[in-house]
Amino acid sequence: MINLHWLYVLAGAVFAAFGLGSARDETNGKRWGNVAFWGLLAISLWFGDFLGDVGNGILVLALVSVAGLHLIGRGSKESTTSEERERFSERYGNKLFLPALVIPFTAFVGTLLFNYTPLKGLNLIDSKAVTLVLLGCGVIIALVVCYAWLRPPTLAGVDEGSRLANSIGWAMVLPQMLASLGVIFAAAGVGSTIGALVGAIIPSGSVLLAVVLYALGMVVFTMIMGNAFAAFPVMAAAIGVPILIHQDGGNPAVIGAVGMLAGFCGTLMTPMAANFNIVPAALLELKNQYGVIKAQVPTAIPLLIANILILYFAGFHL
Amino acid sequence: MINYWPLLGIALVVVGFALRFNPLLVVAVSAIVTGLLGHLPFLNVLATLGHGFNENRYVTIIWIILPVVGLLERYGLQEQARTLIAGIRGATAGRLLIIYLALRQMLSALGLTTVAGHPQTVRPLVAPMAIAAAEKQHGELDDETSELVKAMSAATDNVGLFFGEDIFLAIASILLIQGSLASFGIQLTPFQLSVWAIPSAICAFLIHGTRLLLLDRQLGRRK
Numbered sequence: 001m002i003n004l005h006w007l008y009v010l011a012g013a014v015f016a017a018f019g020l021g022s023a024r025d026e027t028n029g030k031r032w033g034n035v036a037f038w039g040l041l042a043i044s045l046w047f048g049d050f051l052g053d054v055g056n057g058i059l060v061l062a063l064v065s066v067a068g069l070h071l072i073g074r075g076s077k078e079s080t081t082s083e084e085r086e087r088f089s090e091r092y093g094n095k096l097f098l099p100a101l102v103i104p105f106t107a108f109v110g111t112l113l114f115n116y117t118p119l120k121g122l123n124l125i126d127s128k129a130v131t132l133v134l135l136g137c138g139v140i141i142a143l144v145v146c147y148a149w150l151r152p153p154t155l156a157g158v159d160e161g162s163r164l165a166n167s168i169g170w171a172m173v174l175p176q177m178l179a180s181l182g183v184i185f186a187a188a189g190v191g192s193t194i195g196a197l198v199g200a201i202i203p204s205g206s207v208l209l210a211v212v213l214y215a216l217g218m219v220v221f222t223m224i225m226g227n228a229f230a231a232f233p234v235m236a237a238a239i240g241v242p243i244l245i246h247q248d249g250g251n252p253a254v255i256g257a258v259g260m261l262a263g264f265c266g267t268l269m270t271p272m273a274a275n276f277n278i279v280p281a282a283l284l285e286l287k288n289q290y291g292v293i294k295a296q297v298p299t300a301i302p303l304l305i306a307n308i309l310i311l312y313f314a315g316f317h318l
Numbered sequence: 319m320i321n322y323w324p325l326l327g328i329a330l331v332v333v334g335f336a337l338r339f340n341p342l343l344v345v346a347v348s349a350i351v352t353g354l355l356g357h358l359p360f361l362n363v364l365a366t367l368g369h370g371f372n373e374n375r376y377v378t379i380i381w382i383i384l385p386v387v388g389l390l391e392r393y394g395l396q397e398q399a400r401t402l403i404a405g406i407r408g409a410t411a412g413r414l415l416i417i418y419l420a421l422r423q424m425l426s427a428l429g430l431t432t433v434a435g436h437p438q439t440v441r442p443l444v445a446p447m448a449i450a451a452a453e454k455q456h457g458e459l460d461d462e463t464s465e466l467v468k469a470m471s472a473a474t475d476n477v478g479l480f481f482g483e484d485i486f487l488a489i490a491s492i493l494l495i496q497g498s499l500a501s502f503g504i505q506l507t508p509f510q511l512s513v514w515a516i517p518s519a520i521c522a523f524l525i526h527g528t529r530l531l532l533l534d535r536q537l538g539r540r541k
Contacts, residue, residue, distance in 0.1 A: 007379050014382040041378070048372040054361065056368025060346065068343030079392050089394030089401060096398045100390055100442055103383065104433040111430055131432050132379050142386045150393050160388025165381065170342050176377045177345045181331075183370030184349040184363065188324040188356025196320050224328050229491060233498045241502045252504045256495040257484065257514035264480040268473075271335050275377070276479075278341065280436040280472035284445055286465050289338075292476075295469035299477055299526045306521040314517065 003126035005049075007136050012045035014161065021162025024155070025075035033071030034166055037063065041173065060180070067170035074166040079159060092150075099145045106138030107131065171282040175275035178226050185225065191234045194221060199238040207248050208312055214239040215308045218259055219266035226272030228263030235259065244315070254315035262307040268300040269293060327352025383437050390442060399443050400450035411452040411467050412534035415474045416527050418444055422478025423519060427485035435479075436472060445471040456537050463537065470533055474526065481522035484515035 015038050022034035040063045048056060066072060080088070089096065113119050114130050125133045143157060165172065185191065198217050202210070214235060221231035240259055244250040267273045271290065281289050288294065327348045334344030346367075353363030387395075403409050425433050432438075448471045449464055459467065483489045487508040495511055 004376055007382075008375060011375075011379045011382050014385065017385070044372070045375060045378075048375060051368075051372075053365035053369040053372075056372045057364035057366075058368070060367055060371045061364075064342045064346040068340045068346075070340070080394075082397075085392070085394040085397050087394075088392075089397035092393060092398070094398065094402060096390060096393060096395050097443075099386065100395060103386065103438055107432050108430055115429070129376075132376060135380065135432060136382065139382050139386055143389075146386065146389045150389070152389060152392065156392065157385040157389055160392050161385030164384045164388045164391075170340065172381055173378060174341050174345070176371060176374050177342055179374035179377055180367055180370030181345050181349045181352075183373075184353050184366055185324070185327070187358060187366050188327070188352050189321065190324050190328065190352065190356075193320055193322060193325060224331075229494055232491075232494060236498050236502070241499070241504070245504065252499060253506055253510040254514050256499050256506065257492075257511045258518060260491055260495055261481065261484060261515060261518040267480060268476060271341070272331070274341070276436075276476045280440060280475075281469070283436055283441050284468040284472060286468060287461070288465065291465055291469040292472045295466070295473040296476065299473065299522075299529055302525045303481075303518070303522055306525065307518055310514075310517050310521070314514070 001123055001126055002129070002133050004129045004132065007129065007132050008045045008048070010136050010140075012042045015039075015045060016042040017158045018162040018165040021155075021158040021160075022075075022166060024159065025077050025162070025166075027077045028073050028075030028166065030071060030073030031075070033066055033073065034162075037066045037072050037170075038162075038165065040066070060177075063173065064177075067173075072166070072169055074169065075163075077159075077163070079156065079163070099142045099149070102142040102145060103135065103138035106141060107134045110134035110137065167285060168279065168282045171274065171279045174278060178272060178274055182225060182227075182230055185230075191230065194224075195234040195238040198235070202239065202243055207244075207250075207316055210239060210243050210248065211312045211315070212308055214244060214255075214259060215262040215304065215311060218263035219269075219304060222263040222266030223270035223272065226267075226270060226274065228260055228267055231263050231266075232260055235263075248316065250311075250315040251318070254311060258307050258311045258315070262304060262311070265300045265304040265307065268296040268303075321356065323355040324352045326355055380435070380437060387437060387442050395442050396446040399446040403447045403450040404454050409451045410455050410534045411448045411470075411537065412530040412532075414448055414451050415444075415470060415530045415533075418471075419474050419478045419523060419526060419530070422475060423482035423523060426479050426482030427519070429483075429486040429488060431479060431483050431486075431489070434475065436475060440471055440475050444475070452537055455534070459537075467533075467537075470530070474530070477522055477526045481515075481519045485512050485519060487512050 019035045019038035022031050217235045218231050222228045240255050244255050245252050271278055277292050281292050330348040349367050350363055445468045448467050452467050492508050492511050
């Protein structure tokens with residue numbers, strides 16, 4: 001059965017390639033820092049299960065030191081000039097989209113195959129890893145197509161991958177670091193403490209006020225934790241279940257579903273949700289690392305108000 | 319007696335992000351401080367951090383896509399995305415992003431959340447197309463304006479994903495809601511929950527869609 005470990009082997013190879021590509025870029029004065037950074041990640045992906053918890057902890061500290069002490073940089077080497085790219089684009093035309101669409105297409109077809117056909121029962125792929133395995137397959141197919149069709153120099157994939165990787169830099173590991181922070185928060189009891197705090201300011205009598213507090217609690221806690229998943233069980237225990245459902249008789253399906261979506265409005269407004277908000281800013285080479293959040297706040301606030309109204313009217317008046 | 323001290327770790331994160339220290343450093347320091355304030359010995363904190371990092375490696379796997387995106391960019395993918403949009407009459411940044419929003423919401427509602435995303439579609443396709451559409455309508459964009467268009471492209475992807483995926487029955491967040499409520503003795507089916515994601519999805523489309531139409535007018539004024 002194909003499981004996550006296969007992907008860790010593949011991903012470790014890709015990160016090792018980022019290291020190799022960084023070492024080859026002489027225009028990057030800090031290139032050995034980059035090599036160390038990607039190398040540590042490759043080690044984590046390949047050997048993480050053999051390092052032990054403390055060993056992994058030390059690896060994290062090393063990784064953070066390399067990034068935190070600004071030992072990584074980016075080069076200025078461009079593989080092809082913009083004129084060359086214009087010429088390539090004229091030559092290959094819309095067919096250039098095909099390899100790019102291989103990855104979503106593989107995900108699409110694979111998801112359908114493994115959810116709705118007898119393949120589901122064969123246990124070819126560990127069910128927890130299906131989406132990532134399909135991503136891996138898509139990447140491999142797309143790479144083969146690119147090399148067979150465009151015939152780039154052998155190490156072009158390595159150089160181009162590390163060019164992008166170095167332009168994103170430390171932001172690539174931030175989501176994983178934040179997930180680890182969540183583990184520490186849980187171990188130190190942060191969730192239950194916040195739940196107790198919110199529970200202590202329960203309003204009495206006003207359903208609307210309780211709804212607003214529940215939604216705002218979801219938003220604020222989501223903004224702190226970076227995802228609504230951590231916030232939901234805490235807010236459900238503090239307000240959702242005891243007050244809104246049991247005391248005020250709200251519809252549990254609405255309280256649950258729309259409460260979570262109110263939390264998603266918080267996800268739109270926090271740097272802690274790094275993979276949605278900080279990583280894209282790096283990926284699109286925005287000057288303001290909070291540019292994506294800035295663009296989302298004017299959608300998130302009216303949408304939060306809409307969710308509060310849905311909670312109030314659909315939850316208590318339908 | 320509840321120990322409130324670990325909350326200081328949260329304050330550290332907020333302050334560190336606000337002062338724009340390196341986020342990895344901020345998160346690591348906060349993790350260690352929070353753990354120590356929660357009465358965990360240092361070695362335990364280090365082990366918990368390492369364990370958490372190792373268990374969450376799957377989050378970082380998405381980046382195996384970069385060599386493909388980089389290779390295609392080398393051969394003019396972004397340029398071609400622009401050429402394609404420039405050839406479509408009536409294409410504007412706002413309209414293009416509205417179509418992407420609708421597509422992203424629908425695909426997510428079908429459970430196809432990884433079909434699109436920031437590395438897969440926004441960087442190589444959606445953002446260059448939106449820029450090209452804006453340039454076609456309003457001429458050369460200054461830095462600030464092209465930042466705005468790129469940021470709106472990323473924002474549109476997020477809104478489409480968040481307010482589409484919960485309509486799908488088997489998505490993690492629906493299962494989490496079901497599980498959390500079940501622990502209080504409230505039994506619901508995923509279907510009962512996911513139906514109630516639809517009104518919010520419609521609101522999200524209307525609100526963000528309106529902002530995208532306003533974006534076109536805003537770009538017109540900037541010229």
